[in-house]
Amino acid sequence: MSLTESSAIDIAKTASLASRRLATLTNTDRNDALTALHDALAENRDVILEANARDVEIATQAAESGDLSHSILKRLDLSRAGKYDDMLQGILSVRDLADPIGNVTLKTLLDDGLLLERVSCPIGVLLIIFEARPEVIANIAALAIKSGNAAILKGGKESTESFVAISKVISGAISETQVPEGSVQLVKTRDIVSSLLAQDSLIDLVIPRGSNDLVRFVKNNTRIPVLGHADGLCSAYLHLDANPDVAVKVIVDAKTDYPAACNSLETLLVHEDALNSVFPLVAKELMDKGVCLRCDVRAKAALEGISTPAGLLQDAVDSDYRTEFLDLILAVKTIPATGPAGSAVEAAMAHINLHSSKHTEVIITETKDIADTFMNGVDSAGVFWNASTRFADGMRYGFGTEVGISTNKIHTRGPVGLDGLTIYKYRLRGNGHRACDYSQGDRTWKHESLPL
Amino acid sequence: MSLTESSAIDIAKTASLASRRLATLTNTDRNDALTALHDALAENRDVILEANARDVEIATQAAESGDLSHSILKRLDLSRAGKYDDMLQGILSVRDLADPIGNVTLKTLLDDGLLLERVSCPIGVLLIIFEARPEVIANIAALAIKSGNAAILKGGKESTESFVAISKVISGAISETQVPEGSVQLVKTRDIVSSLLAQDSLIDLVIPRGSNDLVRFVKNNTRIPVLGHADGLCSAYLHLDANPDVAVKVIVDAKTDYPAACNSLETLLVHEDALNSVFPLVAKELMDKGVCLRCDVRAKAALEGISTPAGLLQDAVDSDYRTEFLDLILAVKTIPATGPAGSAVEAAMAHINLHSSKHTEVIITETKDIADTFMNGVDSAGVFWNASTRFADGMRYGFGTEVGISTNKIHTRGPVGLDGLTIYKYRLRGNGHRACDYSQGDRTWKHESLPL
Secondary structure, three states: OOHHHHHHHHHHHHHHHHHHHHOOOOHHHHHHHHHHHHHHHHHOHHHHHHHHHHHHHHHHHHHHOOOOOHHHHHHHOOOOOOHHHHHHHHHHHHHOOOOOOOOEEEEEEEEOOEEEEEEEEEOOEEEEEEOOOOOHHHHHHHHHHHOOOEEEEEOOHHHHHHHHHHHHHHHHHHHOOOOOHHHEEEEOOOOHHHHHHOOOOOOOEEEEEOOHHHHHHHHHOOOOOEOOOOOOOEEEEEOOOOOHHHHHHHHHHHHHOOOOOOOOEEEEEEEHHHOOOHHHHHHHHHHHOOOEEEEOHHHHHHOOOOOOOOOOEEEOOHHHHHOOOOOOEEEEEEEOOEEOOEEHHHHHHHHHHHHOOOOEEEEEOOOHHHHHHHHHHOOOOEEEEEEOHHHOOOOOOOOOOOOEEEOOOOOOOEEEOHHHHEEEEEEEEEEEEOOHHHHOOOOOOOOEEOOO | OOHHHHHHHHHHHHHHHHHHHHOOOOHHHHHHHHHHHHHHHHHOHHHHHHHHHHHHHHHHHHHHOOOOOHHHHHHHOOOOOOHHHHHHHHHHHHHOOOOOOOOEEEEEEEEOOEEEEEEEEEOOEEEEEEOOOOOHHHHHHHHHHHOOOEEEEEOOHHHHHHHHHHHHHHHHHHHOOOOOHHHEEEEOOOOHHHHHHOOOOOOOEEEEEOOHHHHHHHHHOOOOOEOOOOOOOEEEEEOOOOOHHHHHHHHHHHHHOOOOOOOOEEEEEEEHHHOOOHHHHHHHHHHHOOOEEEEOHHHHHHOOOOOOOOOOEEEOOHHHHHOOOOOOEEEEEEEOOEEOOEEHHHHHHHHHHHHOOOOEEEEEOOOHHHHHHHHHHOOOOEEEEEEOHHHOOOOOOOOOOOOEEEOOOOOOOEEEOHHHHEEEEEEEEEEEEOOHHHHOOOOOOOOEEOOO
16 A cells, blocks of 8 residues: 555545544534634634735746636635635634534334434535635635535645645634544645545545536546536527517626636527527627627528627537537527427427536526426526526525535535535434334334424 | 447437436326336236246256255246235335425525526436346336336346346336336346446436345446445444343344344444343343354353353454344444443444444434434434334335435435435526626625425
């Protein structure tokens, strides 16, 4: 066994032991630790900002020599106005959320004196791998503690100094509380990640937060369940009866509000009978905002009459319908009124189910039945009717916080709140009850569902 | 691409397409298909039993020549009294369960006219791999249709003739209903399994039903999430204040009611102060039922005074505490009142969390606080107090049916009912709502939780 491998096992075992102790703490115990965390980070602001300034200095040089993107540099800087205070406030916001642990979601009296309960509990050990933003460590530590999970954190190399400083403060603060110190461990070296990803008997869930490449790397290199999404290829289907005002508002917002986000629009499907009515209005607004439209032949032809800024009207190629542009580019495809897949809405659904990343899709129509068909038939975490895909977000959904957005088909889907970091266990309380009495017919089941 | 690989992709694509259609059907549509399934299997009883008789004949020869176990032979035989009728009745029972699809579990008014709902929906495509029992095909087909999932079924080679006959009847029956025929596909050749396990973009969940070896093989050979359990290493902790009557009833039932079951007891942990009080009573009853006790030194010494049948009192070795005996054998270990792990209950929890398969564990005590500590701290799907581990079962929990028992830490845990075959999606209904209006402060969130 290599040194890296054995230290990965040690880290995972420490986390596992801490997780068992964490699982027995009360909400007050966990909240007290979050208060201590907040206070310690407030007190140590100067030390942490100094460490962060060292990271920023090195990153600035790397950015100037072209080895680092300016957006990473920007995300790295904790001294930007409001950023540190937001981080502190975020910890208190998580603390003040409802306790996700200990909620009874099923209560059945199996027989006299034999009571079954299903109760929410922490998952156990989380491995969280993230890139530049150093404030994420505080956010994730808060989420893990609130949900009673132990966390192993691996940050990006650009923010090493910041992470070490924040991590020291977190460890110091936690050690004065009921929460075991091993609940939050920071991993510095990159080469340990593969060994950690192999600890599927000790680590229960991996959460990669960062680029699509990071998520794909993690998904391809572990047997541990991964919560997250590699792609966000969101689509809109513009039905023939779309309200023009609704269509323009929803599609323009979905594409232009923040094109780099995973919940922004990448593909627009247009019913052929909307090509010469609603579509040109939408296209004009999009192009006025600088959006380049990659259109199939019919959609392009429909825009011939209107003046289009140079270069913003292009021919689509097949790969455009599989591309997450993350930029002011939109692929446009015409949907025939009827075809091999059936009606237009069925063809739109078939296109989406084949091409989409199962993140969020929207239909623009005035007909409830058509909208219902679409929302039932599209296999995505979010199915929207006349509303922007940009609403697919934990804060906007009212979850108070967001662990990430999941495009998985099991456990948790869409924006993930604290609930996504919990599972349940079954508690059964009896008084010497034996199963043999029921199979022999000496006793019969009551199976009485009790109010929660 | 090999022929096997391309046919695996075809099968998975067919299932995926069928699943999208299935997801749009009503409960009545799905129930009608189950009624048709039931009626067709009732009408074709003779044909199916003839096919099954051919399987049984070959298997009987194999059993006589020692190439097949008699228990497999027994499980294979559909003509045994009541078995066929139970299979038929099982389909109707599943049909009559509450619809697991379309349940709204969250309803939030994000803003005027902008309504968010979380609604249960099918997962998509299930791959179910099982061994001998041919009636499982009907059971699984019923569960899949009821929950709106498409299923790809692979049965054991001993029951090929039965599967083909049942499968033909199922396909015929379904083709007369709204449920698409591709919803249930039977796979006959063994070499296609590996190729199917590679279709992680089309298949959403694998459910292996059979031996521990089968489950382990599946878990080690796919990126698709696997629902199930390889092991059931259940433990009991006998606290010093255990009620002797409760202790005897619970432990004897847990060990002897059906030793081959995954929810039967394999390890008994005894508080040192119970060694000479309650433990001998329990041990005597167990040995009277033929249970061999593999004891550590102290537990064995505690039984010296009582008469023990020859061979039933043995010395434990370390591996006994990691062994799922599935037989009339029980590993016994003494827990000191205090030790490095803390109190006795803490030491018992530490042993269990290190050795157990996270299936079901029980504590025998008269003290509620001790029981609560145990039930919070033990990381298993079932944590029982003074009740037999044998209650860990979907029918006994009142779920009406059981898909299997999961020892996973995410999605679904313990006995899995129809709910375990569902996930949810978020539906958002608006009227031209844009996200930019909220970030610019033109509109503010309502986030009003509405009654369900």
